[in-house]
Amino acid sequence: MRRNILPGLLIVLVAVIGNRLSPNFLDFAYLRDSATLVAELGLIAVGMNFIITSGNIDLSVGSNMVLTACITAKFMVGGMPAPLALLLGVGIGTLLGWLNGVLITYFRAPSFLITVATMAMYRGAAKALLGPQSVKAPSGIVGIDTQTFAGLTIPLLILLVTASIGAFVMQKTIFGSWVVAVGSNSRTALYSGVPVARVVRTSYTLTGFICGIAAMLMLSRLGLARHDLAMGSELDIITIVVVGGTAIQGGAANVIGSLLAFILIALLRSVMGVANFTAEYQMTIIGILLIGMVLANRLPLKLILQKLRPKSQRAP
Amino acid sequence: MKTRLHILSLPILAMIAISGCGSTKTDSGSKPDASTPSASSGTKTKIAFIPKSAGNPYFARLESGFKSSADQFGVEFTSQAPTTADATSQISVIKDQAQRGEEVIVLSPNSPDALNETLDQASAKGVVIITADADLTGNESHRSIGVLSCDFSTIGPEQVELLGALIGYEGEIAILSATSDAPNQNAWIEGMKKTLTDPKYSKMKLVEVVYGNDEPQKSTTETEALITKHPNLRGIIAPTSVGLAAAAQVLSQKELAPGAKNAKNGGLVLTGLGTPNELKKAVKAGTVAKFQLWDPADIGIVASYLGTQLRAKKLEAKVGTKFEIPGKGSFEIKDKNIVIAGKLVTFTKENIDQYDF
Amino acid sequence: MKRFIVPLLVIVAAYALLPRLFTADSTNSILLWLPLVLTVALGEFLVVVAGGIDISVGSIMGFSSMTVGIVFKANPSMPLPLAILVAVVCGLILGLINGALVARAKLPPLIVTIGTLATFRGLAFLIAKGETITGSYVPDSFTKLSNHGIPLGEVTLNWLAITSILCTAAFLWFTTNTALGRSIFAFGGQPEGALRRGIAATRIQTTVYALSGAMAGLGGAMYLSRFGQAQPGSAGSGFELTVIATVAIAGTKLTGGAGSIGKLVVAAIGVSALNVALSIQGISDDWQTLVYGSVLLVMVCADSFRRRSEVVV
Numbered sequence: 001m002r003r004n005i006l007p008g009l010l011i012v013l014v015a016v017i018g019n020r021l022s023p024n025f026l027d028f029a030y031l032r033d034s035a036t037l038v039a040e041l042g043l044i045a046v047g048m049n050f051i052i053t054s055g056n057i058d059l060s061v062g063s064n065m066v067l068t069a070c071i072t073a074k075f076m077v078g079g080m081p082a083p084l085a086l087l088l089g090v091g092i093g094t095l096l097g098w099l100n101g102v103l104i105t106y107f108r109a110p111s112f113l114i115t116v117a118t119m120a121m122y123r124g125a126a127k128a129l130l131g132p133q134s135v136k137a138p139s140g141i142v143g144i145d146t147q148t149f150a151g152l153t154i155p156l157l158i159l160l161v162t163a164s165i166g167a168f169v170m171q172k173t174i175f176g177s178w179v180v181a182v183g184s185n186s187r188t189a190l191y192s193g194v195p196v197a198r199v200v201r202t203s204y205t206l207t208g209f210i211c212g213i214a215a216m217l218m219l220s221r222l223g224l225a226r227h228d229l230a231m232g233s234e235l236d237i238i239t240i241v242v243v244g245g246t247a248i249q250g251g252a253a254n255v256i257g258s259l260l261a262f263i264l265i266a267l268l269r270s271v272m273g274v275a276n277f278t279a280e281y282q283m284t285i286i287g288i289l290l291i292g293m294v295l296a297n298r299l300p301l302k303l304i305l306q307k308l309r310p311k312s313q314r315a316p
Numbered sequence: 317m318k319t320r321l322h323i324l325s326l327p328i329l330a331m332i333a334i335s336g337c338g339s340t341k342t343d344s345g346s347k348p349d350a351s352t353p354s355a356s357s358g359t360k361t362k363i364a365f366i367p368k369s370a371g372n373p374y375f376a377r378l379e380s381g382f383k384s385s386a387d388q389f390g391v392e393f394t395s396q397a398p399t400t401a402d403a404t405s406q407i408s409v410i411k412d413q414a415q416r417g418e419e420v421i422v423l424s425p426n427s428p429d430a431l432n433e434t435l436d437q438a439s440a441k442g443v444v445i446i447t448a449d450a451d452l453t454g455n456e457s458h459r460s461i462g463v464l465s466c467d468f469s470t471i472g473p474e475q476v477e478l479l480g481a482l483i484g485y486e487g488e489i490a491i492l493s494a495t496s497d498a499p500n501q502n503a504w505i506e507g508m509k510k511t512l513t514d515p516k517y518s519k520m521k522l523v524e525v526v527y528g529n530d531e532p533q534k535s536t537t538e539t540e541a542l543i544t545k546h547p548n549l550r551g552i553i554a555p556t557s558v559g560l561a562a563a564a565q566v567l568s569q570k571e572l573a574p575g576a577k578n579a580k581n582g583g584l585v586l587t588g589l590g591t592p593n594e595l596k597k598a599v600k601a602g603t604v605a606k607f608q609l610w611d612p613a614d615i616g617i618v619a620s621y622l623g624t625q626l627r628a629k630k631l632e633a634k635v636g637t638k639f640e641i642p643g644k645g646s647f648e649i650k651d652k653n654i655v656i657a658g659k660l661v662t663f664t665k666e667n668i669d670q671y672d673f
Numbered sequence: 674m675k676r677f678i679v680p681l682l683v684i685v686a687a688y689a690l691l692p693r694l695f696t697a698d699s700t701n702s703i704l705l706w707l708p709l710v711l712t713v714a715l716g717e718f719l720v721v722v723a724g725g726i727d728i729s730v731g732s733i734m735g736f737s738s739m740t741v742g743i744v745f746k747a748n749p750s751m752p753l754p755l756a757i758l759v760a761v762v763c764g765l766i767l768g769l770i771n772g773a774l775v776a777r778a779k780l781p782p783l784i785v786t787i788g789t790l791a792t793f794r795g796l797a798f799l800i801a802k803g804e805t806i807t808g809s810y811v812p813d814s815f816t817k818l819s820n821h822g823i824p825l826g827e828v829t830l831n832w833l834a835i836t837s838i839l840c841t842a843a844f845l846w847f848t849t850n851t852a853l854g855r856s857i858f859a860f861g862g863q864p865e866g867a868l869r870r871g872i873a874a875t876r877i878q879t880t881v882y883a884l885s886g887a888m889a890g891l892g893g894a895m896y897l898s899r900f901g902q903a904q905p906g907s908a909g910s911g912f913e914l915t916v917i918a919t920v921a922i923a924g925t926k927l928t929g930g931a932g933s934i935g936k937l938v939v940a941a942i943g944v945s946a947l948n949v950a951l952s953i954q955g956i957s958d959d960w961q962t963l964v965y966g967s968v969l970l971v972m973v974c975a976d977s978f979r980r981r982s983e984v985v986v
Contacts, residue, residue: 024415024416024417033411034408034411034412057783103974107974109973109974109976110928112783113917113969113973114970116917116918117970117973120963120965120966120969121962121967123966124962124963124965124966125963127960127962131496131497133497134403134429222430223432224430229402229403229430230404231400231402232400238784238787239787270412273409273412273415276394278798279370279396279399279798280370280399280795280905281799282795283791283792283798284791284792284799285795287790287792290784290788290791291774291780291785291788291792294781294784294788295778295780298778298779370798371798371805371904371906372805376803376804400906401906531904531907532901532903533900533907536899540702540705541952543698544699544953564808564901565808565816565901568816569819570820593809594807594808594809595807595809596809597809
């Protein structure tokens with residue numbers, strides 16, 4: 001838990017700075033709605049935690065979400081009942097994620113390259129399917145992002161629940177410990193009886209499943225699907241995971257950290273938006289945050305905390 | 317090594333804190349804060365402009381219209397661009413600007429339909445929504461007024477005539493457009509196709525429409541491919557600045573323009589829509605004989621004026637309403653609440669030096 | 674010869690897709706693509722051989738092309754070698770930043786370069802100050818580098834292509850005839866073993882990222898010469914994928930330690946031909962992404978399948 005101190009502190013810092021920069025910033029409804037805009041990214045970050053912890057990467061998640069949304073919207077327009085189409089959508093997302101896993105484990109290919117290729121393919125398929133047009137979702141399913149429960153919007157609640165389940169699975173189940181083992185050293189894991197290929201495939205399938213849910217949320221939020229939605233979102237998602245303290249080389253997970261990182265980044269973007277930072281500053285600052293947090297995560301935190309304490313309280 | 321590392325995290329925190337002071341962007345007030353009391357803020361209308369993407373000189377010229385007229389109309393102007401020009405990148409910008417307390421949002425939408433929900437939410441907060449340069453084609457009800465550059469129905473015929481006159485109304489021609497889903501581009505291309513059915517242009521044959529996505533790289537490759545695929549090509553119309561500049565570069569490199577070294581059967585003639593500064597060199601070198609554009613600043617001025625009037629409820633967004641802008645002339649709200657802000661100017665070797673945008 | 678099969682397949686596929694590629698005109702178009710792809714791929718190749726990855730090359734290209742454009746705008750009569758030097762130095766500096774973060778701060782290369790991908794692109798916007806570099810600012814003598822050169826019949830071997838061939842020769846010499854160059858392969862193949870044998874890891878990693886940056890910087894100058902204009906947002910954007918695809922198609926071992934510059938050249942020709950073929954074939958823009966992704970996927974799978982036995986997972 002100590003690893004989550006820094007993101008927590010940064011959240012407070014950003015909130016304080018935001019409040020100083022603009023009196024319009026600390027408005028719960030606004031912050032909640034702004035975070036809802038990117039809730040899908042936070043959601044996928046939970047799945048990405050498993051993939052990265054197993055020592056792999058998935059660059060196709062954004063394209064998966066877009067292709068899934070496009071196919072589902074197309075079916076809905078074709079007359080499929082909405083509940084069935086939503087289920088089908090989650091199924092498609094799962095299938096696309098599973099396909100990544102199969103390609104990677106069967107060909108024993110680097111996950112980075114396979115998912116670069118499927119990133120282009122999935123988005124390309126969405127483009128080929130819809131062309132430049134957008135498909136409108138039936139009005140019955142639109143607007144889940146505006147409905148609130150206990151003060152939070154539905155997508156944010158789904159994110160909270162998913163992150164909690166993700167953290168539980170990672171820390172308390174055998175699957176979670178397998179994922180960590182594979183990411184620490186896949187050869188050792190294999191020799192000690194971990195079904196390495198199955199663990200990797202399951203991580204991708206799981207992420208695909210979450211992509212499917214995210215796609216349905218996006219469809220409901222925007223009320224339409226197009227091939228060029230969520231461009232570059234894969235990098236945003238990886239940023240969330242890494243800022244949250246999950247090791248990119250694999251072997252060390254922090255799902256709750258990702259949730260904090262999601263809040264931090266959503267908050268930071270809102271501050272920069274309300275304070276009218278130009279686009280180029282926003283980009284540069286997020287890039288620096290990413291590298292800075294990776295650097296900071298390597299710090300001997302115990303040592304610093306000890307130094308920060310007043311001298312009298314310091315342990316001898 | 318390890319002890320030195322923690323020093324590195326301090327600059328990052330400092331950077332986040334400090335850069336807030338340096339990068340806030342505002343053009344009339346000294347502070348960006350919505351609530352900063354200033355002598356005149358009570359009477360000034362707060363207008364925010366959201367262009368399609370950052371770093372585009374076309375929108376810089378459009379913004380100059382807002383800035384030059386800000387004092388005249390009593391406007392506190394600010395602008396904020398999304399980092400990319402994809403369909404949904406403007407959603408968070410619109411939300412942020414509404415939260416900042418902007419009273420009018422002028423927007424060049426990247427998508428005709430992906431912003432509907434967001435715009436409705438901003439309208440519900442009392443923000444006046446105006447589109448500028450591009451429109452929410454098919455979804456006009458989500459904004460109060462659309463300010464467009466010029467009468468779109470004139471662009472097709474004028475561009476075809478411009479090219480026709482240069483190639484003697486005969487030969488194969490092609491169109492290099494921006495993206496295949498840009499409503500403006502498609503409306504103009506439709507207009508060109510319709511014009512070509514006129515008997516006057518019966519010997520001009522449109523062989524292909526290609527899309528350069530408004531990227532120099534793709535526009536260049538598409539132009540080169542056009543030239544390879546159609547050896548008898550006589551003319552290209554590129555109704556987009558990036559495309560026109562890229563095509564001019566290809567013609568100049570391959571020396572295919574009329575009179576150049578490799579010109580076949582009279583040379584390849586290029587025309588289209590573009591900003592004068594981007595094409596000065598090409599026009600002077602003869603690679604592009606003539607091209608057209610409106611002055612984007614006009615759009616800014618008209619949108620700014622309409623913003624103040626709609627906000628003060630001095631004007632109603634209703635078809636048929638006429639209004640006068642001091643120093644700019646009279647305008648009318650036309651079908652679908654569209655206002656035409658300017659008209660096409662043809663640039664040639666003779667007049668191009670008079671324009672600086 | 675057998676080892677060249679995958680990269681050669683790409684060329685065959687491109688030509689099968691489009692017999693018209695055999696014309697002089699198409700060959701000239703391919704020769705316009707080749708220098709960009711090959712030059713930047715050379716730098717990426719070394720990084721991959723050293724066991725790393727550099728996905729910031731597209732942003733470095735963007736930054737260096739904007740810088741050269743801005744320098745030209747301020748001083749149109751600047752000598753061309755100086756302009757090219759400016760580009761290379763820009764790239765070198767950004768590459769050294771990557772190198773320092775990877776080699777000295779010991780951060781994972783993928784994360785460093787995802788971060789600098791955004792940061793360098795942001796810098797390109799910052800130095801552009803809302804402007805773009807248009808054809809009016811770039812001198813003719815500079816754009817002519819991309820279509821003038823040594824004529825071979827109807828085909829012109831342009832100066833950019835010649836430059837990239839010279840770079841290839843230099844890289845070939847560097848990797849075979851210098852101790853540092855050879856040590857990159859040793860390091861990538863077995864970083865811990867190489868370390869134990871006393872080869873300075875920091876020096877090797879700094880070198881490969883600096884070289885990758887410098888080559889991307891040079892690529893930025895080539896971009897400006899080739900396209901005659903540059904925008905901070907789009908110049909070089911997404912080029913990292915083309916380059917990584919090229920390195921992969923060349924059969925470079927993606928976990929480091931093995932690869933051949935000869936195959937890299939063949940792969941670069943293949944990728945350039947494919948780019949031209951897709952445009953000329955008039956494969957609608959809607960389908961291009963799908964085709965490009967599928968080709969890449971087949972290549973990666975085919976290449977990985979050959980050495981399945983080497984890898985666990």
